[in-house]
Amino acid sequence: MNSEQLFEKSLQFVPGGVHSPVRSFKGLHTTPRFIKRANGAYLYDVDGKNYIDFCMSFGPLIHGHRSPQVEKAIKEAVENGWSYGACEPYSLELAEYICSRISFIDQIRFLNSGTEAVMTAVRLARGFTGKSKVLKFVGCYHGHLDSLLIKAGSGLAGVTAASSLGVTEQTTSETLTCQLNDKEAVEKIFAEFGDDIALVGIEPLPANNGLLEQDKEFLQFLRDITKKHESLLLFDEVISGFRIGFGGMSEYLGITPDIVTYGKVIGGGMPVGAVAARKEIMQMLAPVGGVYQAGTLSANPVAMAAGLANVKLLTEDFYSQLETQTKKITTIFQKWLNENGFEDYQILQKASLFWQVPATKKLKSEQEIPEHIGQRFSKLFEILLEKGIYLSPNAYEISFVSAAHDDEVVQEFEKRLWS
């Protein structure tokens, strides 16, 4: 069966044919490609076509598909079994490695996704502070937990208000929202609710609704105001952690959050999330403290081995090389856009992340994103897909460059663009 037939069949057994909405190619005039294998920078579909992949599983695959070191670690781990429901050395090694390389983290707990990590961070903050409200920013996505599924992310862009049915008014009433990069709005919220805010959560590099890099002063301001009001500050580094640099945006900016959440790169393509903080906060978690959290498959040994192999490859040199490659790619892509009817597009880039958007300056909040960018994107996406180039299939999703995007791939990218 080809992709179209498989998708048709999927619609029968799976809602919308997909197990995560953004995979559905909604709003695009083509059906999702069914991928049968991948290697390096390439995806291979069941229709016999291959694509230079800039989605990279939405971020985790910083070393590309089937990175030899990660594959070796997975195979070795699997030989010993793949779930024990008991203590094992793999997760200890990963915990020690991360805590020793990121200065502000004393302890870490592994779970199965970014969503779980943030869910735990919210509960932890409430348990630690004894307060109840959380403040989030419009357009930031923190996973699909009820309390933060409000004015969130790309899969939901275009949908208004409480982002999802099934989220109760009671829940939304505990969640406050502000526009990104807007100090005054945050000040107002603190003036009104300051004593009751348990947590201010932000993607320190908002990257789920375009790429909306914040002024450092704004993030520092959040650090200061939360400290003043004894609220906790969460940096949700599920995308930016281990991506912008080993210690994510926190390290890059030199701003220390109270709690940090990781996902994506930390598991190297296996399902891993993590929540981390200084010891005083982490000691609130069960079995030490009164904040409950658990997981049958948490710290799965195969996923832990993959994660460890993945993060051990992340050196300073690695990041500068990756950024150099990304610059080459975005330069070529911008030139092609200029020559092919997308001259109003600019590419916003940060480290190995980029996003193409019809705008002339850097965007810092959801409000600044031009309206109705979906239709033009649809056209762009389909042209590129036809040429064997796979972007993340949504106008508000960013693209990811991996170590597998070497010079040979860059040349091939250029060739395919002008083919």
Ligand SMILES: *Cc1c(COP(=O)(O)O)cnc(C)c1O
């Ligand atoms: C992807 C993402 C999440 C959710 O992670 P899942 O593993 O998809 O549950 C949360 N926060 C941010 C910033 C993300 O990018």
